[in-house]
Amino acid sequence: QSSIGDVAGEWSLTSGSLAGSGDLGSASRTPLTATVLKSTGEDPITSAFDLVLSADALAEKALYTFRLQASYVEGTLEPGLVAGVPAAVDVVVLVNGAPTSGTFEVEPETGTVLVTQFRMQAAGW
Numbered sequence: 423q424s425s426i427g428d429v430a431g432e433w434s435l436t437s438g439s440l441a442g443s444g445d446l447g448s449a450s451r452t453p454l455t456a457t458v459l460k461s462t463g464e465d466p467i468t469s470a471f472d473l474v475l476s477a478d479a480l481a482e483k484a485l486y487t488f489r490l491q492a493s494y495v496e497g498t499l500e501p502g503l504v505a506g507v508p509a510a511v512d513v514v515v516l517v518n519g520a521p522t523s524g525t526f527e528v529e530p531e532t533g534t535v536l537v538t539q540f541r542m543q544a545a546g547w
Contacts, residue, residue: 427499430457431471431492436512438486440479449479460498473513483519487512523547 432455435446447454451474458471471490480486493508524546533540 425461426494426503427460427505428457428495429492430495431455431490433471433473434489434491436487436489438484439481440486441481442478449475451476457495480515480517482517484517486515486517488515489513521547 433446440446440449452472456471471492473488489510489512491508491510494505496505499505524544527543529541530538
């Protein structure tokens, strides 16, 4: 929220390669650009610049850097104020992956819930 003027923001991918199309616009389920209007009155406007990606957008064990850049919108500022340099924040994401070593054994392999007693063993992790 801002009581000074409207704020425009935009998400971008600054490092990493997305799975599939590789295009952030195609992978995003939310708009990459948004504008939060200036708060007027007593009830503050709350908003967020969310970035939601499709479930299959990120590659396993990959490192990504997403950047949100925001700035005041000219013409919406209080009289006498001028929009300055845009602000930016980087969000670094390391994607988890499937385990690569060790074993997990269950005996017996089939049974009935709450009836069969199962023995589970994890080794080599």
